[in-house]
Structures are given as structure tokens and as C-alpha cells.
Amino acid sequence: MNLLHIDSSILGDHSVSRKISAAAVAALSAAHPGLSVTYRDLDASPAPHQSGALLAARGLAPDARTPDQARDVADADAVLDEFLAADIVVIGVPMYNFGIPSTLKSWIDHLAVAGRTFRYSEAGVEGLAGGKRVILASSRGGYYGPDSPAAPLQHQESYLRGFLGFIGVHDVEVVGAEGVNLSPDHKQRALETAVTVAGGLGEARQAA
Template sequence: MNLLHIDSSILGDHSVSRQISAAAVAALRTANPGAEVTYRDLGANPAPHQSGALMAARGLTPDERTAEQTREVAEADAILEEFLAADTVVIGVPMYNFGIPSQLKSWIDHIAVAGKTFRYSEAGVEGLAGGKRIILASSRGGFYGPDTAAAFLQHQESYLRGFFGFIGIQDVEVLGAEGVNISPDHKQSALAAAVTQAGALGQLLKAA
């Protein structure tokens, strides 16, 4: 197994999503002792934002690029190659202002590459990244489930399911902790439930 572990929270050790993603990765590693794990912390080391300068640098030959252009192109290419090489991707994703962190959006911009993860054809869009497993370690300050009054504001999980479906990935699981800002007690109970759910990932794999 090639396992890609992404964290996007800006809260470091105080992050709920990071604790859930860590539990998921630990369970998967236990079930797959030979797994190769690649870790990328987008909170500490954000992916370069898409920009006109980066697009221009891609149009240059390597010897025409400045040192900064060379670094940014190499970083963008590495992000894509890490994703393409992964069988399973665990993503720690808190909901910020009803959507995903901008750091995670920048990462997505580097894997949404025509000809690599999707292509356009006469029949429409075809996803090219099928066969991967995506596990979202999600945290939300309030309640945004389908039966809540705020459900229409939830553009975190819905966006990610839509994006990964676009590139051909239907196997998307969510380990979620909701209402973590409601009270300290609820935060702990929601986190504990999500970590328990994450811990079961290894058991499910062994059973399969």
C-alpha cells in the first residue's frame, strides 16, 4: 500500500482533524505493516498557489526558469506525483467558513490536471484517477448534517466528494466530528467517537 497522509488544519496539535487523521493512518499502518507513507502538512508548509507566474514558468524550458520558478514547478509536480502514486489518501480537513481550508484548495489545484487526473472527450469529462480510496478526517465547529438547518452551508464534504468524483474516485469515506466548538464536553465526545471510528479501519481491512 502507498498511503498519502495530508493535513490542512492551521491549529497544529490543537487540531481535531489532525487527531482523527493520525488515528486513521495508525490503523491503516497496523493492518498493512509494509505500507509506505508519505506525509504532507499543508498547514505548516502550504502548497504554492496557482498563479500566472507559475503557469508562465511551466511554459519555459528548465534552463530558462529562475531558481524560484524551478522550485515552484518542482513542488507542484511533486504534489501531483505523490497523489498519483497513492492507493489510499487520508485527508485531515476542518471546515473553515463553510468550506475547506485555502491550503487544501491549493493542493487540489495541483492534482486537478487535465490529461493526468481527468480528460475532456466528446462524451464529456472522464476521470482518470479511479481505484483510489479517499478517507476524509473531518471536523466542524457546529452542526451541518443533512437534517440540520445549516446543511445548505456545508461546502466541505460536499465539495470534496464532488471533486474526487470528477476525477473518477467514488470510494470516499468520512470520519467526522461535528459541533466541536459547542462545548468542551461535546468536543471530547465527538473526537473520541471519530477516533474510535478511525481505529476500526484496520479491523475492516483485515476482515476483508
């Protein structure tokens, strides 16, 4: 089995989402001996942003590309190949300004490829990337749950669920910590709870 681990927080060792995603990967690795883990840190090594230059490079024959163009196309292709090869995907995703980090959005842009992850048919859109288990390791500074007055501003989990569903991925779990900016004590309690839940992910799925 292959696991793809994505982190997108800009906070390094101070990141809540990174701690949750790490706990999830550790639990899944323990539950699946021999699991192959690929790690991509989008803060340290961002995926190339979609651009006119990248689109133009894709339109060239490989031997007509400059070294920089060849590198950018290869980097973008690697994003999709890593995702398609994964049986499990763990995504560390903090909420920034009601949405996801721009680096994570850029990563997602390379997954939306007609003919690879989705296709249009007479019956409508068909997702082609199903059969994966995706775990969102989420962190939020405030409260944005369904019963919260701020729920309409939550474009983090809702966006990811919507996109993943579009490409055929419906096995999506969220392990999150909310209200982490309310106080240091609350942050610690929310983090500890989320890490405990993440630590049981492998056992929970094996027992199902």
C-alpha cells in the same frame, strides 16, 4: 502499498481533524505491514498557490527557468506525483467558514490536471485517477448534516466528494466530529467517537 497523509488544520496539537487523521493512518499502517506513508502538512509547508507567475514558469523550457521558477514548478509537480502514487489518501480537513482551508484548496488545484487526472471526451469528462481509497478526517464547529438547517452551507465534504468524483475517485469515506465548538464536553465526546471509528478503518476494510 502507498498511503498519502494530508493535514490542513492551522491548530497544530489542538486540532481535532489532525487527531482523527493520525488515528486513521495508525490503524491502516497496522492493518497493512510495510505500508509506505508520505506525510504533507499544508499548514507548515503549503503547496504553491496557482498564479500567473507559476503558469508562466510552466510555459518555459526547464533550462530557461530561474531557480525560483524551477523550485515552484517542482513543488507543484510533487503534489500531483504524491497523489497519483498513493493507493490510500487520508485527508485531515476542518471546516473553515463553510468550506475547506485555503491551503487544501491550493493543494487540490495541483491535482486537477487535464490528461493526468481527467480528460474531456465526446462522452463528457472522464476521471483518470480512480482505484484509490480516500478517507476524509473531518471536523466541524457546528452541525451541518443532511437534516440540519445549516446543511446548505456545508461546502466542505460536498466539495471534496464532488472534486474527487470528477477525477474518478469514488471510494470516499468520511470519519468526522461535528459540533466541536458547542462545549468542551461535546468536543471531547465527538473526538473520542471519531478516533474510535478511525481506529477501526483497517479492520473494517479487511473484513469487507
